[in-house]
Amino acid sequence: MTVEPWLIVGLGNPGPGYAGNRHNVGVMAIEQMALDAGATLKAHKARALGASIRLPQPSGAPGGPAAIIARPTCYMNESGGPVKALMQFFKVPVEQVIVLHDELDIDFGAVRLKRGGGEGGHNGLRSISSALGTKDYLRVRIGIGRPPGRMDAASFVLKDFSPTEKKELPFLLDDAVDATQTLIDLGLTDAQNKVHAR
Numbered sequence: 001m002t003v004e005p006w007l008i009v010g011l012g013n014p015g016p017g018y019a020g021n022r023h024n025v026g027v028m029a030i031e032q033m034a035l036d037a038g039a040t041l042k043a044h045k046a047r048a049l050g051a052s053i054r055l056p057q058p059s060g061a062p063g064g065p066a067a068i069i070a071r072p073t074c075y076m077n078e079s080g081g082p083v084k085a086l087m088q089f090f091k092v093p094v095e096q097v098i099v100l101h102d103e104l105d106i107d108f109g110a111v112r113l114k115r116g117g118g119e120g121g122h123n124g125l126r127s128i129s130s131a132l133g134t135k136d137y138l139r140v141r142i143g144i145g146r147p148p149g150r151m152d153a154a155s156f157v158l159k160d161f162s163p164t165e166k167k168e169l170p171f172l173l174d175d176a177v178d179a180t181q182t183l184i185d186l187g188l189t190d191a192q193n194k195v196h197a198r
Contacts, residue, residue: 005066006184007092009083011101011124014073020160022144026100027071029176034069046085048072058185077123080131097137098180104153106143108165109172111179113192114139142176
């Protein structure tokens with residue numbers, strides 16, 4: 001019996017101009033996962049950069065579940081096409097798709113897990129839901145907080161993290177990677193209980 005791999009996708013925009021944006025925190029988390037696994041993200045015909053890795057076992061020992069980690073190489077609002085193509089190529093069921101993305105409705109530094117639900121105006125999620133024909137994929141929501149004062153949300157997400165936030169960013173990325181691993185190890189409900197208690 002073959003066990004399908006997990007597909008873990010980080011959302012963001014391509015190119016150096018966007019690399020440090022709040023909107024790219026999902027991509028940053030995938031790059032952290034690649035670093036942790038000693039893997040290099042390589043170009044895939046699905047308009048994505050990806051790598052096949054083995055996640056650690058719950059004990060932390062090597063040899064855990066197989067996963068494809070990836071980031072689309074197109075703009076955020078076209079993320080659905082690459083996600084669908086990766087799912088088809090690697091034969092991943094929607095129950096084993098995890099999308100890592102920035103979340104305005106969560107304070108900076110917090111990470112939350114959920115399956116399905118609305119997209120909260122997030123163009124990447126909207127594109128994925130539309131391409132897959134369902135909202136029932138798992139999400140690791142990485143908190144970036146609300147824009148200050150009257151700043152437009154669309155402008156806020158396309159700005160780099162503040163100097164203070166940049167100091168905390170490595171911890172946030174570690175937490176996002178850890179939450180993804182916990183989600184796979186424990187399943188959604190138990191993982192929520194553990195991650196949301198932090």
